[in-house]
Every structure is written in C-alpha cells, then in structure tokens.
Amino acid sequence: MRVSTRDRTASFPTGFNSLTLALFGYLSLWQTGAQQQSGLLHYIHTQLLNRTFTVGQANLPLYQANGFDMALLIPYFVVLGILAGYGFHRYSLVFLYYKYRKRETREPAHRFADLPVVTVQLPIYNEQFVVERLVESICKLDYPRDRLEIQLLDDSTDETQLVARAAVERAAAAGAPITYIHRTNRSGFKAGALDAGMKVARGELIAIFDADFVPPADFLRQTVDYFTDPKLGMVQTRWGYINRDYSWLTRVEAILLDGHFVMEHGGRHRADLYFNFNGTAGVWRRQAIGEAGGWQHDTLTEDTDLSYRAQLCGWKFTYLPHVVCPSELPVDMNAFKVQQARWAKGLIQVSKKILPRLLRRKDVDAHHKIEAWCHLTNNISYPLMILLCALLLPAMIVRFYQGWFQMLYIDLPLFIASTCSISSFYLASQRELYPRKWFSTLFYIPMVMAIGIGLTVTNSRAVMEALLGIKSSFKRTPKFHIESRADEQASVVKKKKYKRKVGWSPVIELVLGCVFLAVTVYAWQMENYLTIPFVLLFVVGYFTTGFLSIFQGRFPRRRAAAVVAPPEEVPAASLASR
Template sequence: MFNWGDALGFEHYFAHLLAKLILIVYGLSLVLILFYSILQLSLAVKYKRSKAIEKKKRPEFDPKTAPYVTIQLPMYNEYYVAERVIERVAQMDYPQDKLEIQVLDDSTDETVDVIARKVKEVKEKYGVDIKHIHRTNRIGYKAGALDSALPDAKGEFVAIFDVDFLPDVDFLQKTMPQFEDPEVGVVQTRWGHINKDYSMLTELQAFGLNGHFAIEQGGRNAAGHFINFNGTGGVWRIKCIEEAGGWEHDTLTEDLDLSYRAQIKGWKFSYLEDVIAPAELPITMSALKGQQHRWMKGGAECFRKMAKRLLTAKGVKTADRVHGLSHLFNSSVFVFILLMSLLSLPVLHIKDSFSDLNYFIKFGSIFIMSTLFLMYYYWTSYRDKTEDKPKTLFQFIKRFVQFLTIMMGLSLSNAIAVLEGYMGIKTSFVRTPKFNVAAKVEGKVENKYDKKSISLITIGEGILFLVFGFTAINRLAFGDLGMVPFHLMLSIGYGTVFFYSIAEVRPALFSFVPKFSTSNVNA
C-alpha cells in the first residue's frame, strides 16, 4: 500500500502534520463552496416566493409623456454583425422626435466603412436620428467609448446594446415606464438566446445564463438586494450614471463596477424578467473561454475595488452587504473548485496512510450537499419545462450533470483569471467574437476575429484530464469508489475543454472529435 510519509521521505510526525495542513485547506475549500451554494439556494427560495406573490400592475407606456432616450451601440471590429443590430434598433417603435442612436465605433478595420454605409442607409430609410461616432483610439475600451459619447447624448436616459443583441422593437415601450419612479436608476432585462439550439456548447451556456437571470437577478431584486446591470440589454438614467461617478475603466467589468457604485449611492435597480433581449452565444470553445476569462477576472477586480466601500457605506442593510459581497466574490468559487480538485489527489493517499484522519475526510460529503443545493437552484430556473414532469426532471438532471462537468473543465482557466484579477495583473479588454449564426450550418463557420492558439492553460487542461482519468480508473480497479464519480467528471470536463480547444487549432489532428451537435443534448 502507498505510504504518504515514506513516499515524501518525511518522518511520520512531519508527514502527519503536512497531511493535516492539506486537509485543512481542502476542508476550507469545501466549506466556502458550501457557503456559496447556500446563498444561491436562498436566492432560489426568494425567487420562488416572489413568483407566488401577486405582482403590481406595471405603468403603461404613453408616447405623449415618453422621455427622450439615446441608444448606444458600442462595437469594435464587428464586421459580421454590425449591420444587423443597427438595422434592428433603427426600427425601434418609439416616438422618433424623442429617440437618438449613437453607434460607438472603435473599429480599426473595414468595419468602419460597413458601419458608415449602414448608418447612412437606415437614416434615409427610417428617418431616424443616428450618428456614427468613430474613435481613433481605444482608451478605456467599451467603458471609454460609452463615457466619451455620453456628454453628447440628447436623451435623459441611455439604452445600451452590445453588437450581438437583437432587441424587440417594443423594448423601450416595455422598459421606460419603470422610470416613472424617480428613484429607479437602471432597468435591466433578461437575456434571450438567438442560437441556443446551435450546439451542446450553446445549450449549456443558455442553461447557466438562465440560472443567473432568473435566480440571481430575480431573487436579489425580489429581496431588495443589489443586482447588476449586465453590460447590455438595459437602460440607465443618465443622472444616475453621473451621480455614481461615471463609467470607469480600471476593471474589465465596468458594468458591475458602476452598478455597485450607483446602488451604494441609493439608486434603485429594476429587473424585468419577462422582457427578453435576444443575443448570440459564443459557438467556439476559444470564444467561450475568452468571455469567461473576462467575466471572472473582472469580477475579482470589482471585489478588490468595491468590497471595502460596500462594507463601510452608510445606509446599506446588513443583508445587502452580505449578498453584495457574495455577488462580487462569486467568481472566486472556481479557485476553490480547482483547489479542492487538486488536493483531492493527495487526500486519497492521506486516507490510505493515516487511519486517524479518516474521520476528517468524511466531511467531503459536504460537496454532495453543495451539489444538491445548486441542483435546486438550476431546477428552479429551468425554462424548458413540459407537462410530463418525470421526463422533464430526467432531461434536467442530464443537462445539469453536463453543465457541471464542463464548468469543472473550465475551472483551471477561470481560476487563473480570478487570481490575475486579485493580483492586479492588467490585460486588455478582449471582446467575444460574434459569428452571426442562429442555426447549425454545413461546413466550418469562419471568423477572423476568433483567435485560437494552444496556450499553457490548454496544456494544463490536457494534463489534468490524464491525471484525474488515471486516478479514477486506478481507484475503481482497487474498489475504492468514494471519489471515482468526482474524478471521472473532472477528467471528462477537462478532456472536453482540452480536445475541443486543440481541435479548433488543429482540426485535422482531431477529426475524430464529435461536433457539438444538439443531437447530443436534446433528450
């Protein structure tokens, strides 16, 4: 039998001490994951309770009293999708004498000409007040573009749509009446998914995002806690932006940063779950990893920036502080998942070597409890329900296991992003490539902006795929089944992320890898 102390060349005392230290860090990671899942569970409960309460009748839209609105469309080198969003917002059903569109163009390629032609076309076609604002620098990236154009906005309110969004033409009619309450600074809507059925990858992204937009946004809003503007698909009161200090670009998630500064100032946010702003999901692993990296790192940067301010701000309720800190700290769960995963390997050998520490190892069942809490969280948000409940439950469990497995596979990449954020390592704003696809098409979908490369992180994912796979098989052979399911999920998750990352760079070498097709997920 493998002996921990002998293998390391330590005396029994020091080996025992090292084993205890590993178990403490392992246990702490488990406890923090449990704490995260408990807070998510509490939001799910609040969300369900809010659904049972009769909603107040919303104020109706009156074009006679409608306020002036500026729509901002920030974009950078969006050759494939720039025309689509311009065409859509130009058709917005809102009084034309109270509507302005600013196309905030930071492009450095032929997209500049594409936008210029489209702006001229829709201006002549629809008679809309639309301006093409082209910056010759990218200072502040998206936040810089929004900030620099704001002083020239004619509106009292500004609606923001990323280039991959296709808002319904009655979007402003549904959102603007919320601002009849003078304390409301932001109205955020739920993201829809134009290409949800494109592949397994987009199906799982939609599954995760639906959890955020139903439970996190809906639950927090129902309980009166802080929520965030999601960067797009929402409307700001310009006075709110100004009083909160304006757009700042010292984090990669300027939307989360400004949201907390505004709510600390006392502004209310309104979340409209039943108003949907459809958008395109990333269809490649490289695009998804890039988006996740930006979100995770930006969340950590905002925690560094806002945590102390949130704790010391006057007039903020204790519950709002707790949920706010948890919200800002959310991305850190990937660090704990990575830590727990890596330490689970020596924990197995500690179990073999020190029988007196086995009682501590049994606390690993905490992970099962956390998983059950998260399962309830996602079940509450699951939107593809049918009348056939047993069949729906089976579909959900299958989708949840797939989602959890892929998220585990992304934990190395995401954890590194979080650590970069906490360490203050600055990187440029890398926007997610858009493909202008809604349904699966034959052949390869090209996008010159989707830069693919084999990074050290990708190599690390491949190594972890082998390590966890070997460990699972080895333990299975010896009849030690306790962590086999966990290690199998890790191996499959890392293997999936690794092989698809490699296949996108060297498709010929990995032609055996099956496509992310919806036939794999539509049970």
C-alpha cells in the same frame, strides 16, 4: 434601502465546482475494508489509522491523524468548506426567489403622458459579421422618431468600419435617427466609448445593446414607463438566445445564463438586494450614471462597477424577466473561455474597488453587505478549485481507511452543501422558464458541471491577475452571426477572421485530464467504484475544454465551402458625428 443589479459578468457560476470534489471525498469513505491486506497502505492502516473509541457497547473506528496527515487535511477541508459556503449561498438565492415571488415586477405604476427622449447606444469593436443585423433591429424599434436617438459607437480597426458606415447610411437614408461615431484610440474600451457617446447624447434615458443582440421592436415600449418612478436608475431585461440549440455547448451556456437571470437576478431583485446591470439589454437614467461618477474603465466589468456605485448613491434598479432580448451565444470554446475569464477577472476587480467602501457604509444593512460579498467574490472559487485538485489525491489516500463516523459529521454536510445546491439552482431556473419541458435539462447538468471544472485553469489565471493588480485589455467575445446549423459552413471562414492564439491553457487542461484519469484508475484498483462517475466529470471537463480549444483554434473544419463576401466599399466620409 434600494433595489439593484447584476452584470453581464454573469461569470460562470462556481458553486457547482465543489460538487464533484465534495462527492469524491464523501464517497471515498465507503470502502469494503477487505481491499489491501499487504503493502504500504495496509501498513498505514494497521499502524496509524486503526484507532477505536467506544460509544455504548460499540467500538467505532476513529482516525487519529499525525502531523503529516493534518498538513494535508486541514487545507483540504478549509478549501472545501469555503466552496461549500458558496454552495449554501446558492440555496439562499433559490430560497429568496420563491419566498418573495409575489414581489415580481410586471407593470409600471404609471405611464408617461409625454414620452422622454431616449438615446440608444450601440458600442461595437470589430463586429463585421453582426453589425448590419444590429442596426436593422434597432431601427425597427417602436418609438417616436423625434424622441429617439441612435448612436453607433464604433471603435473598430478592421473592415467593420466600412460595413458599419454603409449600414448607418442606409438606415439614415430610410429616415432612422442614427449617427455614426468612430474613435481611433479606443481609450477606456467599451466604457470609454459609452462615455464619449454620452457627452453628445440628448436623451434623458440611455438604452445599451451589444453587437450580438436583436431587441424586439417593442423593447422601449415595455421598459421606458418604469422610469415614471423618479428614484429608478436602471431597468435590466432578461437575455434570450437565438442559437440556443446550435450545439451542446450553446445549450450548456444557455442553462448557465438562465440560472443567473432567473435565480440570481430574480432572487436579489425580489429581496430588494443589490444586483447589477449586465452591460446590455437595459436602460439607464442618465442622471443616475452622472451621480454615480459616470462610466469608469479601471475594471473589465464596468457595468457591475457602475451598478454598485449607483445603488450606493440611493438609486433603485428593477429587473423585468418577462421582457426578453434575444442574443447570440459563443459557438466556439475559445470564445466562451475568453468571455468567462473576462467576467471572472472583472468581478474580482470590482470587489477590490467596491467592497471596502460598501462594508464601511453604516447605512447599508448586513444582508446587503453579505450578498454583495458573495456576489463579487464568488469567482475566488476558481483558484481554490485548483488548490483542491492538488490536495485531492493525497487527501483521498490519507482518508482511505476512515470510518463512517467521520463521514457523518464532516463530509455529509459538505456533500449536501456542494451537491444539491447545483441541481436545485439550475433545475429550478429551467422549471420556471420551461414548466413543460424542464426535465430534459437533467441530461445536460453533468455537462454543465464538467465544463465548469474545465474552466478552472483560464478563470483561475484571470482571478489571480485581478488579485495581483495585473491589468489587461478588454478582450471582446467574437460573434459570427451564427443562428442555426444552416450557418455552419460560412462560420468556418468567419472564425478564421477573429481567430486568437490558443496559448498554453489547453495543454494544462489536458495534463489535468490525464491526472484525473490516473485517479480514476486508482479508484478502480482500490475498489472505490462509487467515486468513479464523479471523478470522470473532471476527466471529461478538462479533456473537453482542452481538446476543443486546440481543435477549434488550430484546425478549422475542412468541409467549409462558403466564402464570406468582402465588405461593400463606401466613401470614408463619416455621417454627421457629433
């Protein structure tokens, strides 16, 4: 078969979302039995739930559910079982990562005697604050100038055009082989820009970087020689994070992406399974793009779409975890939610487009098909989470007086599938990257889970839009050139530049936070103390995403004093655009 790739749609992992729900259902069984001796719950207990059966000499309680109970419990366990299945999938990725660790790609088998021509494409859209940094870093790439071509593909509609032109003119005057290409219609969004650039590119290999990336100078030296393998179609490198320690939110984002790049990419690549290009920090063979049908813009994750089409054409992919390309993480909750929703919607769109074709292929084995299914449909967990939230409290009440026997054969397997897969997945990735300080990640795991829960509202909407075929534009993730706390004051003025309408999702998140706060009170009154820490994850998750979205979207911090200088005026004449 072939190797493969996984995308920038590293959409937020959803397997851990089932963790707290499974824990909630699991721990709700541990009741004292002496809690309510009167009232409706006591009546339900004595008249409906107090059934026993005999095992040897022991009488064990066995819950005989009526029709109403079953109407609640069947969908509850079906949904929880699906979520637990995705939890087991995370176990499989960790297993594959360690099972095939000797297959790690380190050095290319051969070296080019005559280096190929490389075209570096830089697709941007309204990136006023980071485009200069991008151009400067790309022009520092260590590669023969006669074999390097740089395209700044600008679809911007604001002052970014002036900033970008000026940056390109300065670089070109210094001898960099760079051209500025501006489109006015933005047809096909990022995929359309890349396709337009390819039509005039002269490179055999195409390297792609988004505006928030700062590749190391030796990036091409570390990646190009792998293409001495004529069957290799794409090389993906690992992302690093310039502003990882900027805030607790950026630390959470970094942990999530580390899990994707270490365990998901690493496990799939080592096991020779399909994985995807992440949209940036990678190099393509131009021939592979062409044979796969080129860049297509009928999904929001054109990178994953092209990745699967290329691999189905027989092209191999390789992943280089030791080559790290620094990038800037979103520092704003609204920007983070926009990014995650785009990735969630895009993957479901790709699943609808690619899976029917892939599943019918007789030359693709079952392992590849199962892994592709789990990869591309994983985000269906988000609307299932919303459904499970609606069923949670009624199911908890119905099962309040169930005994330990039901717990052992129903809840315990779901608990193990949903719980340990999360901690093992992210802790294993941190241990691989930071063997001496990975233990500190433990303090962020609860917040990772809480934020994942908080994203269910916006991501569920995105998934449902994809399932219903509702189209939407490519919503970029704003970048502000914020690398440390030293950039904080100027960042407030910058954020006003690309501020979006908050919408109703934060209100829904706050309502859900209040609902789970009421559930917490109910659990306390029922003396179900063991469930409270896990229910609080829902409270924290929904309140955090809701309040931060409103606060950062409507009330920028007043302590900002810096003013961002307007872009330098430059002549409107474009550089030699081809």
